[in-house]
Amino acid sequence: MSHNTFGHLFRVTTWGESHGPALGCVVDGCPPGIRFTRDDVQQELDRRRPGQSRFVTQRREPDEVKILSGVIEDGDALVTTGTPISMLIENVDQRSKDYGDIARQYRPGHADYAYEMKYGLRDHRGGGRSSARETAARVAAGAIARRIVPGMVVRGALVSMGEKEIDRANWNWNFVGDPENPFFTPDPVSVPVFADYLDGIRKAGSSVGALIEIVAEGVPAGLGAPIYAKLDQDIASGLMSINAVKGVEIGIGFEAAKITGERNADEMRIGNDGKPVFLSNNAGGILGGISTGQDIVARFAVKPTSSILTPRRSIDRDGNDVDVMTKGRHDPCVGIRAVPIGEAMVACAIADHYLRHRGQTGRQ
Amino acid sequence: MSHNTFGHLFRVTTWGESHGPALGCVVDGCPPGIRFTRDDVQQELDRRRPGQSRFVTQRREPDEVKILSGVIEDGDALVTTGTPISMLIENVDQRSKDYGDIARQYRPGHADYAYEMKYGLRDHRGGGRSSARETAARVAAGAIARRIVPGMVVRGALVSMGEKEIDRANWNWNFVGDPENPFFTPDPVSVPVFADYLDGIRKAGSSVGALIEIVAEGVPAGLGAPIYAKLDQDIASGLMSINAVKGVEIGIGFEAAKITGERNADEMRIGNDGKPVFLSNNAGGILGGISTGQDIVARFAVKPTSSILTPRRSIDRDGNDVDVMTKGRHDPCVGIRAVPIGEAMVACAIADHYLRHRGQTGRQ
Amino acid sequence: MSHNTFGHLFRVTTWGESHGPALGCVVDGCPPGIRFTRDDVQQELDRRRPGQSRFVTQRREPDEVKILSGVIEDGDALVTTGTPISMLIENVDQRSKDYGDIARQYRPGHADYAYEMKYGLRDHRGGGRSSARETAARVAAGAIARRIVPGMVVRGALVSMGEKEIDRANWNWNFVGDPENPFFTPDPVSVPVFADYLDGIRKAGSSVGALIEIVAEGVPAGLGAPIYAKLDQDIASGLMSINAVKGVEIGIGFEAAKITGERNADEMRIGNDGKPVFLSNNAGGILGGISTGQDIVARFAVKPTSSILTPRRSIDRDGNDVDVMTKGRHDPCVGIRAVPIGEAMVACAIADHYLRHRGQTGRQ
């Protein structure tokens, strides 16, 4: 994992700025013979796309993916050849003028100050490389990653927004993708609650954080490795690499710090089919850094968007105190669109470990 | 980060099993001309060493480090030459017979089952490679890492244990290293509370989790990078790579999911000395994956030790239901000794980024 | 160096097939603040471009580079921001029908058979990923790499073609880029000799190999490292990664196997300016894997193009004996256009080590 590449055998390199002509990714190390369609990728991008409800940024980007290499056509399908898959998405609706005022100011909570300390210069338009637009490339890569591990399904859901949270008793995966559900919540009852709450936030020119849960089903036992290739380590690394993420936990996560060994340990029995059965999943499907065959469960916390209309105290490049108010179009809760991004990162991390495991051990 | 190596320019490779003749690490990429003594390393190891109080495992290991390469002597000091530093610690007190009963059983909460699914075989003695003994090698590497960034100080503290937590109003860094403090707690008032609580846990043959906080002061602004080399990503990766860690957060972490952008954003002003000042540190010293010059703050959750005396339901290699009770010597709260380990991983992650930043940008 | 990425801190990832819509590269880890123009890149591409004389393939590709990210405009110049630089070149003149006959046949000397053994399928059009067109992306990346090390100049020349070789007494770097010189030869006298020789080869439907020499001047002492980061190792790795290269040597190279230590060792003296002077450069500017400050000298052997009009015995996918004759447009001496490619790889390898050296040691 270095600079702009994620993964070891299944490697994703992303590039592109918010206000440049395009952004994209190169997916390297994909096995040959994987079948998919351009639509498979586009559908994932559409889930993350801005401008789809009043609860996300009003920037209008079609986010149409072009697949430039690494596949051959076979009827309507594409088949991977084992060579790098380059995908490109053009930026269409960049309004750089929105950012004129803040070219020399550091927006609180943004990367502006840190960037300038690092590079000595920055592309201030839309945050440049630190824009959430970069995550479109991850989602495209994730659409390929989802096809690597046979039988794996990776799904995500928003489980809380600011002070409001779902009722897990109502969890319904099918509802997450419902067109009437602008929040990726699995709880139908939560929709009007989140809608009212976020309308208030939005109208106040404010923003709010969120908590996302990702579940990967169908992951075989044995992926990962004991020390610096722990599966949970690389999932955490992938999720923490998403903009605005401030915390990651696996299984019961921070709750594990509070309980005893008796309560925490997931007991096992031989099931009726003669196969091992776990009686609980506090571990989130990973023990000693290696998958157990249970569902992989990870959660991550997304901070509130730093671009808000309320003026905040800050400084400028010349060393003056200033008050900063961000006028650009922004998500009042960037955590909503983080759901497909989190899924993509988990899919990429697991796909990579699937190939690594197969490489080292010869097991499939 | 792959297999058993952590880091990109400052690279740590660890090796060794709990019940083999020795364990150790190779620290590669260390700058030349770094001065330290063997005692500097030994003192860090002594902080993590087992057998020092009734609250940690009674295994007696002197953990004496041998430094085999990468340094030249200069009086009492050692000076790094820029070549790999190999450090070795002999295992002395391995009692393999303690593990005889569980050679064919999978201990709930341990990596036993996952290991066998991965490798088809395992070294069951003391958990083999997944033993907490491996972390001694990390602490030795961290002792070198601490010297890479001029002026950096990395300290850690246990902030909660099971249901008990410290009072932050009593925070005293000096007390953390006090000989009367067997818990690395920064709150003197908490010592008898933790002691009573853990005595109860220990006598019940149980175990409990803990929460650790690591603070790195003196980290210059500009370390890290926007996408897959985020400083917080690599700190999270390092902390999640420690045995039994189930969650990591930066700054206010999961709390950020609950609040608004106004509350979250750390405002700035020009200080009396003409330098930028942050008015809060919700971000934990990292914005957009890049350090801001504020203190780096990370917390991680350690699950309760899975080795407990209470029998738990499990299965064996032959597909039988069994009840497992672990008789080996174990920490009732493995989170205590995780404090110096967490410090080591944070020091290694920051040292690596310091070198990478200097490499890419030429800034020091 | 893995899959399709070259380099450690200065990382180049290339993608694209000969007969897909486009090819390109992502240059990651470039320092911020490097100034260049689109023309700087285009001029390097023009040197490698096909169709410029009767001695190279008649495929007509404008090879116009688009720079999609990683830079901000400053007047006519571009300035790197430290983020990944994505460059794209569209394929214009792909004639897939030329390859119809060989879809199921393995061309001797080509990668066809090996590809199919690896991936189970292949993109036969123009060799797919193994086409020499991929090298355009390397040349674009090299144009950036050339600007990383202050004062470095990397130049290359063809020193022999088949049975014909230059007279080193006539070496004239300025002549290499002369418009009347279609061979990148540094010896003006050799032009008619090479022209006659290659006309004969070309008219016979044959092809011939060549030897290329690359010289990097202005490389500071201290780049590289003793064991697996040897500067000559990574230069050799980069040159061997070019299609059709079968051998690499540094300095006097294979000649060193034949001589004594007295003759081989480059003696030193303090020069009139008080600085160290080497009295010869048998080492090619590298000792113990580390640059000495002398010119870096590397040579590589390019095999004859395997696409020839003379029928050769081979087999097809169905296990039949067949005779193969390649009708596509090809270079009679692919070694000619290998000159700018070799320069690019040497520039990339040295740029990477410059950043790594600065990272580890803090020296610039």
Added chain:
Amino acid sequence: MSHNTFGHLFRVTTWGESHGPALGCVVDGCPPGIRFTRDDVQQELDRRRPGQSRFVTQRREPDEVKILSGVIEDGDALVTTGTPISMLIENVDQRSKDYGDIARQYRPGHADYAYEMKYGLRDHRGGGRSSARETAARVAAGAIARRIVPGMVVRGALVSMGEKEIDRANWNWNFVGDPENPFFTPDPVSVPVFADYLDGIRKAGSSVGALIEIVAEGVPAGLGAPIYAKLDQDIASGLMSINAVKGVEIGIGFEAAKITGERNADEMRIGNDGKPVFLSNNAGGILGGISTGQDIVARFAVKPTSSILTPRRSIDRDGNDVDVMTKGRHDPCVGIRAVPIGEAMVACAIADHYLRHRGQTGRQ
């Protein structure tokens, strides 16, 4: 490949100086379940060991290997567990006083000057990290690597020494390991010729270079990848990483630059057993960076040892002209002992690609 680590999935990290207490390696990523004995490793080390004839350095090192981790005992055999294998060799016969005179002088042809330019300091005793003793660790790692690819046999031979070369008509692999053969030559007739020649060199206090050929049989088709993971690239990288190597070639190598496409291309036919047969092996078993199933053939040139008794002109650290004569014990032809080292590097490179290929494609 970075710093002191070689390989991507099968990773070898070496450490240790010529005159420190020990040297060793960590082999990471080895598949579980590989059986070998400590003697298997020791025998390889014994082939490389100094002090075995008057033609190699008279330093007496038993080079006894200790295997510290990554294996479990199964009767007399060791079985790999999939965790890192740490191997250690103690230095016994280091005579640092031999080097007293040259602490401040730069030996021509050695890395002394380059080291000091890089690190600002150096361990002058025996060359420190650049000593040929480091290669013992590679040979130990290679002994494991040889067992990864089922059926693979890697052998090497010295094919020329200075002005003398073998007669390939006499090639006899069995003779290479003959106790009466101190040169690893495959040509029995060459022994007295090399012996006389090298006696003359040795008595004159001189040294001489050599050419080594490595052949890997039983390598399956499909290993390697088209661009920056070419099998020949990584073999070249591994061989160039050996001390004193100045050139590498694959198959007919530099000869390919001189011939036509007709002569170079290896034709194919379906054999009597219905399997593909190559009619020649100019490619050295690799096409387009991918193995073809033919023997892998690589050659590398080793320069003459720079440590010679004849005084050479040089400078010292204080900027004075000096004459340098090296008194330490040295190999008059370091190329002899390079044979098992070259084998080890080729075995490691192929083992790594075997695992990578299995990982990406699922083929074994």
